Amino acid sequence: MQHVSLAALLQNTRNYNQMPIFLQQMLKRSVWITLFTESALLLLFVVVPTESFIFRVTEGGFFLIGADVINSILEFGYRALPYLALINLVNMFVTLLVISISLGMLLPVRIRFHYLAVANAIPTGASMLSMAFVVFLLVLAFAINLIIWFFIISIVLGIIGALLGGG
C-alpha cells in the first residue's frame, strides 16, 4: 500500500469551494429559476398567437384617456419581443450547458462556470424586470381609467340621487 502525505494530497486536490456556501446555494437556485423562467417565456412566446401581439386599444370605450400611451407601450413590447425571445433562447442554452456539466448541480464545477451562471442570470432577470415594468405601466393606465370611471359613475349617481331627493 502506498502512503501519501497530507501535503502531497493537498497539492493534488482541486479547490472547488472558492465561493461562500450561501452564495453557492443562491446560485444553484438562480440557475433553476432561470431555466424555468426561460422555458415558460419561450413557451408563451411560441404558443400565444401572433394576432394577440398586435392587439391595440382605442379611446372612447373603456379607455377614456391614455390609449395612445398604451398603444405605444404595446408597440414597444411588440418590437422588443423578438430580441427578448432570442436572448432567452441563448440563455437557455447556456443554462442547460451549466446544468449538464454539473450533472444537475450534483457535481462540483470549476469557478468559471459559477461566473457563467451569474452572467447568465443577469439578462433573464433584466428581461423579467423590463416585462414587469411594461405590465406595471399597462396596469397603471388601466387603473387610472378605472378611477375616472368610478368618479364619473359616482357623480352621475350623486346627481340622480340629488334629483330624486329634491323631487
Add this chain to the structure above:
Amino acid sequence: MILHSGPPAYQRWLALILIAIGWFLFANLAGATVDRVREFPGWSNFLVFSLENSDSTYLNERSEVVQFSSRQSSPTATAQIVRSIISTDTEAPSRRSSGTTPTSVFNQEIFWPPICGQSGESHFNQIGQRGEITRNIRIRTSPSNTSGTEIISGMSFVIIGPSRCAIPNGYSAEMLFLNVRLVGVSNNRTGWIPESGIGSSGTIVYNVYPSR
C-alpha cells in the same frame, strides 16, 4: 475509512433524464422560436441561409425577399418556363372562377376572389373596408410587379377596389392581391398588397388583417 464518492446512482440517472428532457425541450423551442421570430416585421429573413429556393417553394415574404435578389439575376429553368408561359401582366383566374367564369364576365363584373392558388381565405370583400398590416410587405403598382415600396407593419389601409389573383413575374405561386390606399401616409399611396402567403412550415401566413 469511507470516502464520499459523489451522488447516489439513482440521482445521477434522474439528473441525466432531466437533462435529456431539457435539451429535447430546448431543441423544439429553438425551432419554434426562430419560426415565430420570422413572423415579426423586419425578421422574415432571420437565419435564412439558403439562397437556392426551388421554384416549387411557395411564395411568402421570406422567399419573396430572397428570390428578389437571386431570381432577378439568374432565374432557374422552371422559373424561365413559368415566365415564358406567363405574360408580363398576366392575372391568373381564381381557384373558384377558373374554367367556369367566362373571360368577358370576369372582366366586366366586380369580382372578389375568396381565395387564390397559394393564399388563404380572403377577409376582404368590399370597398371601404379597413385593415391593418401586420408584416413587412411591398406595395406594388400592379399585382404582377415584383418590385414595390416596402411598407412596415402597423400601418392601416382602406380597400379601394376589388382584389385580384395574380402570379407576380418570375414566381410560380398565385397570390391574392388587395387594391388599397394606405392611411396616414402623406401622399395617400395606392397600390396592391399580398394578403397572405404560405410560410416555411406550410401554413398560411397573413400579412394583413381587417381592422376591429
